Amino acid sequence: MTDSPFDVAEIDRLLTTTRTVRKRLDFDRNVSDQVIFDCIDIAEQAPSGGNDASRRWIVVRDEATKQKCGEIYRRNGAFMIDVAERLAGSGHGKEQVFSSSAYLVEHFAKAPALVIAAIWGIHDDSGRPGLFDSVIQSAWSFNLALRARGLGSAWTTLLNASVDELADILAIPPGVTTIVTFPVAYTKGTDFTPVARRPAEQITYFDRWGYTRARASEDGGTHFEDGPGVVAEVDIDAPPKAVWPVVSDITFPAGADTELRDAEWVTSDRGVGAVFIGHNKLGDNEWSVDNHITAFEDGRVFEWSTVDPANPGARWRFEIMDQGVGSRVRFSVEIGMENNLTYAMAMDSDDPVSVLNGRRKRMKANMQNTLDAMKAVVEDARA
Numbered sequence: 016m017t018d019s020p021f022d023v024a025e026i027d028r029l030l031t032t033t034r035t036v037r038k039r040l041d042f043d044r045n046v047s048d049q050v051i052f053d054c055i056d057i058a059e060q061a062p063s064g065g066n067d068a069s070r071r072w073i074v075v076r077d078e079a080t081k082q083k084c085g086e087i088y089r090r091n092g093a094f095m096i097d098v099a100e101r102l103a104g105s106g107h108g109k110e111q112v113f114s115s116s117a118y119l120v121e122h123f124a125k126a127p128a129l130v131i132a133a134i135w136g137i138h139d140d141s142g143r144p145g146l147f148d149s150v151i152q153s154a155w156s157f158n159l160a161l162r163a164r165g166l167g168s169a170w171t172t173l174l175n176a177s178v179d180e181l182a183d184i185l186a187i188p189p190g191v192t193t194i195v196t197f198p199v200a201y202t203k204g205t206d207f208t209p210v211a212r213r214p215a216e217q218i219t220y221f222d223r224w225g226y227t228r229a230r231a232s233e234d235g236g237t238h239f240e241d242g243p244g245v246v247a248e249v250d251i252d253a254p255p256k257a258v259w260p261v262v263s264d265i266t267f268p269a270g271a272d273t274e275l276r277d278a279e280w281v282t283s284d285r286g287v288g289a290v291f292i293g294h295n296k297l298g299d300n301e302w303s304v305d306n307h308i309t310a311f312e313d314g315r316v317f318e319w320s321t322v323d324p325a326n327p328g329a330r331w332r333f334e335i336m337d338q339g340v341g342s343r344v345r346f347s348v349e350i351g352m353e354n355n356l357t358y359a360m361a362m363d364s365d366d367p368v369s370v371l372n373g374r375r376k377r378m379k380a381n382m383q384n385t386l387d388a389m390k391a392v393v394e395d396a397r398a
């Protein structure tokens with residue numbers, strides 16, 4: 016950090032507080048062309064495939080033209096108003112985003128400028144660089160530059176569902192793709208804050224898909240001290256409440272998992288502090304282990320730690336994410352140094368990392384089997 020030529024804290028503040036702004040767009044304050052030019056000049060510093068400068072920016076200022084764009088936005092976004100009304104007062108995780116999105120649907124054309132980022136090219140699935148991947152980074156820089164100047168916007172794509180109509184209104188020639196439209200305005204106040212996102216440790220995979228580290232490795236190598244883990248995920252076409260009974264059923268993985276053979280509750284309660292025993296078999300090796308429930312949130316989280324919750328052999332965790340249209344189930348494990356199978360096997364070997372990764376490969380397959388079985392059971396029950 017000390018090598019940085021920047022005020023890192025200030026730059027990080029910009030990067031972490033550039034939010035989607037809708038209800039706090041100030042439609043009554045004019046935005047000069049100059050500030051838009053300045054932000055586009057900054058945005059154009061972003062890389063593009065082949066350095067071929069194919070991006071084009073369309074700024075809609077004319078009132079009648081804005082109204083036409085607004086009409087398309089309203090038509091394509093009408094569903095958001097319906098959803099917002101349905102979710103109003105429900106406390107649902109997406110209530111706010113739909114309320115805010117619906118507000119923008121009704122007020123889109125009031126923004127002093129609609130700025131569209133476009134590019135020469137049509138997506139042909141060729142895998143060549145130069146289309147979305149030559150616009151996204153630039154468009155985000157534009158957004159950051161706005162925020163740095165007290166303006167704000169929302170990344171919107173609803174106009175893209177009517178490209179022909181849009182092309183007609185704005186005289187966009189064939190061969191050009193519009194990627195994003197920003198309703199640009201000064202913001203009402205400039206105090207925006209970072210939001211909770213899943214931490215890097217949970218969504219960053221090292222060397223193989225699904226291989227995590229609970230803590231940063233000091234030398235970049237794989238070490239038990241850093242909490243090596245595995246993640247598997249599945250999307251289930253059912254709401255969290257339909258998935259929860261399967262996720263919180265301790266015997267379920269026994270059917271799909273090739274190591275866990277059976278499980279039984281030791282305690283009569285089921286929340287944090289409850290204990291169950293898991294019976295396992297790998298080759299000729301059979302063992303049973305105490306599992307302590309370490310997180311239990313109805314419909315969301317079911318987590319247990321083996322051996323000792325304060326110093327687990329492994330921490331297993333199911334999480335159900337409400338995707339609005341279904342559930343994403345995340346099954347993860349962090350392997351601890353009290354692990355008398357993986358850790359012990361690795362320590363017995365002169366190549367502990369290979370042993371660990373061999374175990375991880377197997378765990379990942381078992382975990383994915385478990386999730387796939389859950390998906391089948393839940394979706395079949397609803398079919």
Ligand SMILES: Cc1cc2nc3c(=O)[nH]c(=O)nc-3n(C[C@H](O)[C@H](O)[C@H](O)COP(=O)(O)O)c2cc1C
Binds near residue numbers: 037112116170171172
């Ligand atoms: C590809 C993409 C498309 C989006 N489309 C729309 C849209 O059409 N309308 C809208 O109001 N917001 C849209 N958004 C904004 C997201 O809803 C927003 O990023 C999300 O709610 C997170 O809010 P935050 O940016 O403040 O963290 C889009 C965002 C992305 C990345």
